[in-house]
Amino acid sequence: MTSKIDDPPPYEEALHHPKHGNYPQQTQHGSAFPPPPSYSPSPGMCPGPPGYWGPQPAMWAAPGFSPSGMPTTIPTLSAGVPTSNPGEMEDFLSAQWESTAIRHAFIRKVYLILTAQLAVTFSVVAVFTFVIPVKLFVIKYPGIYYASFVVYFMVYCILVCCKEPRRRFPWNFVLLGVFTLALSYMAGTISSYYDTKAVLIAMGITALVCVAVTIFCFQTKVDFTSCGGLLCIAAVLLMILGIVTAVVLSFQYVPWLHMLYAAIGAIVYTLFLIYNTQLLIGNRELAISPEEYIFGALSLYIDIVQIFLFILQISGAANE
Template sequence: MTSKTDNPPSYEDALHHPKYGNYPHPPQRDSALPPPPSYSPSPGMYSGPPGYWGQESAYPQAGMLTTIPTLSAGVPPSNQGDMEDLLSIQWESTSIRHAFIRKVYLILTAQLAVTFSVVAVFTFVDPVRLFVIKYPGIYWASLVVYFMVYCILVCCKGPRRRFPWNLVLLGIFTLALSYMSGTISSYYETKAVFLAMGITALVCIAVTIFCFQTKVDFTSCGGLLCIASVVLMIIGIVTAIVLSFHYVPWLHMLYAAIGAVVYTLFLVYNTQLLIGNRELAISPEEYIYGALSLYIDIVHIFLFILQVSGGATD
């Protein structure tokens, strides 16, 4: 039990006698305390407690809908229309890429049909076969045309608006490389040519399926492929010098095997550039360049495998 003297003083006593008892009291003021502020709620808000005079509280009324801030408060909220626009843009880019791939493979199919038709004629028709062997100057002329047209196509990528000059140049390039391939094939037996065609077809199909299924990005390995091509060129020069003195005859087959592997890697690289879902990609407008790259890789794979199969059959 406590006595009345232990109770705290009343409001009037504390106001007129500030040193009453041991209780701390606020300082005395000249006038009476101001009345509490009137309750005038704004929509969704109420006036704050003393100490926040004139400020609206951040606490909403009960039953009012609120917006909870998120981590992306600085980003404007996306609505259904924005999402539909994004999906339509993605679908449009995907359809453009698919149309580009179909166009490239259509051109590539026509090129390979011409090339292997010329190779078949040079292999099966004996008068043509003897003619290209007897006049090697045509082969060297086609080699010059091959390099010249290739440089023009690489330096002038992209379609032409008025007249498709790139398609005309691509046709000339295809005929030149087809003649070169047919001339080389005329020096080998028919069995070796058919074996090289079959292996090349299997390699191209396997590489295409691999590139469309794998998640490994080979487009970031351009530097390694450049080094591999330089090494292949050096090995080719050494092989030509060694074989001219009739030393180490198996070195020719080793060089051909390395060349087939290097151009297979180039085929993987160019195919992933064509697909377009990797670090690097070919523009959909450069379908001539895409077909040209794949065509060169496939023909060189065929020629290197032909050298290996021809040496094996001999």
């Protein structure tokens, strides 16, 4: 048994007047330490041994709660996002919103450029189709028709090779304008060899195809961006079929072969239009960078003009 003299002093006395050497000296900062807070049981706690308040039994069995009574996870809007830090969820949602806003701005920019390109192209086509002197001049001098292919091919090669200039303002718009004029010139010279009725039918069908493809790409869950290899093979086969068709038609005119080639070409470039549109949208396996708006606009523009030219061949052959 120990005597009462050996018992430790009360807490308040030891705090303000330390007299025992076996207790650490308290550092004074001009004011006494605040008294310890009083503890009271919260609604979710039940009394246990003296000095301990434990969780209710129901809290132990609740799913998603730890023994301390606090949930281990919080609901998230996206799977796979760590929720240990509440700021991480806010950063993730902010990044998602900014990414979506950037993608929408990119799509609007591409379609504005595409609209301007198509307006120029079909204006040139209308001049070569409805202005009879211009139409007769192109038919009289076929060298203009073949020169349009050379100009288009040269500008296309320059645009593909010059990657840096097409990203810099104003060179990107200069190259874009030159390419648009070259392809418009080629489409206009080709249209001058067909009747006005065939040209109007081709324009209408092309517009319907473009609207249908755009709606399909924004609604479907099928990913066409993973089919780039198959589309490249289809493009090579189309080129081979075009060479064979040109050789055969140079010796004997076979209408069904020409229409077959035009139909296959229209289908292939419609698939390319679906592919490039999904690359533009950006919610598939592959996507175009928002910085490549010139490339996105040119891809859609080439597909649409090629679809128009192939449908023009079909409608022109049908009218003949």
